[in-house]
Amino acid sequence: MSLPHDRDTQPASPTTSIDRRGTTRSPSPKVAFLSANFPAHSTSPGQAKVVQNITRQVIRRLSSLQHVEVLEMPNENEHDDDEPLSGRDTPSTASPPREGSPGIAEEYTNGMDHQTNGRIVQAPAKKIDWEIPRKVLHSSIGFLTLYLWTSQGSPKAVIIVLWTALAVILPADFIRLRWPAFERTYERLLGFLMRECEKDSVNGVVWYILGVNFALTAYPLDVATVAILILSWADTAASTVGRMFGSVTPRLPSQLPFLRLPLAPRKSLAGFVAACVTGTLIAIGFWKWIAPLRRDAQDISWTWDNGVSPALVDPAVKGWCQGLLGDACSLGNVTSGWVGLGLIGVMAGLVSGVAEALDLGSLDDNLTLPIIAGGCIFGSLKLMSLLS
Template sequence: MANTAQESAGVLEKAENWVQQHEIPRKVLHGSIAIITLYLYVHGTHLNQVTPVLIAMLVPIATIEVFRFASPELNRAYIQTVGPLMRESEKTGAVNGVIWYLAGLIVVFSIFPKDLSVLSVLLLSWADLSASTIGRAYGKYTPQLYKGKSLAGSFAAFICGIALTWLWYGYYVPAYNQFNLPQDILWTAESSRLSLLSYSVTVGVVVAVAELFPIIDDNFSIPVVSATALWVILQAAKRN
């Protein structure tokens, strides 16, 4: 009986270690943000309704972040509460990625039109997630590109970026266009010299590069760099 209990405990411990090693809770949260974003979009939510909520979330989280590194007791309590959603480096000194996540979305939502803002969330949630997942699983079989980033991960981000752009502009934007103002949608087939296919491939390249060379943190750089680069590209590709 004792051996059975020990074996069960061992299996449970291995399962918990596997979940933590592969950052499963964090990835589930990461990917769910895109689902929430699409839900808000199809129900007519506008950016000016979301941005204040993001700011209201960022302020207390950033405040706790400042104080937790000054207090070992607070840091331990913080890790016990949200530790499964954190990277190991964030438990020992790195800034919590949630702060960069919120900051990146606030910047994008405050500057760019709705289509680029929502697309940047999709890219951050799913293209980054696909790069991490595929990179961990198959990166060892492909060349390493930059600071632990693999060709497998970058290719996954590229393919996911194409698919997400096609899904966003091919289905969601036209299907719920009644919620969009004219200035909300920067890319259309009529206004741009880029076809949906060429634009989707462009987005794939942009997000793969943004994920490969993160500025500060990939949770910040992927939405901000992607939205900025795509805005510049779309301005240059406008029909006269």
């Protein structure tokens, strides 16, 4: 129905405003109705009243749809409360919340949404990837190492086998990173053992073999064996316990006190403690019960009765130290028994925790952990031999 208007009379346009005030509901718009002067010959007062009632109901309906509830989250791009909203920032056209936002998810409702009913919805907790196949393979290397030790296996044969395996794995990894067709086949077969970050970089197995071969070449066989066990079991324990309890324990500091060594910011106190405890148990258990099973005494750097082997230190160096420091250089045979084994265990535990938590940039811990752990344990045994 169209109603003729008097030429000199302009009906007032109702004005509304949306005042955004955090989580409170914006006030209902106030609409002022002015009576229009309709010509008497065109409509009756009753018809004008009906038109006004219909108009009032429509505007009330529209105003109810303008009530928008926004559950706020801190956002660096969000307008201040005192800032007017532009047309593109009105609640009806606001962008949806980003995926993966931790904690509380934003809800956009218009008063007609019956699914959330204005309640705060907790985002689902991120599922922990336990990397079970990878950890099983990682830990199995430790049991293979113990088997080779107790079966009198030759370290030279192990080194040759590892270099041979590397000669196959390294070219395959090189081709994988440059040939998409081969990459798809490679990841279809072995992708379950790889982390996401390794799919665009060198496979961790390469660094694992390099670290193990370095330890077997540079250190005594028992020290190298302990270093491999730390890589196999202490690293796995730190990763597992860290994922399990890392969210309820504090993060490690950015630097190690006193030594000021850089620590990885993602490491937790729970993982650090797990690595220390595991490293201590590995050292004590190996030299107390496993090492004596080896028949060749030259492969053993510490025994329960004699302590640290004197062969670790050159006699000339030890004589020079005794001549320089006198009796202070000789503490007696304190490196044997539980005292010596306890010292080795504490040192191995601290080294395991620190070496696992170190932040060495792009260097893989499969390479650095056996090298650092073996080197520190070997140095500690030399120092104990020098002072005994």
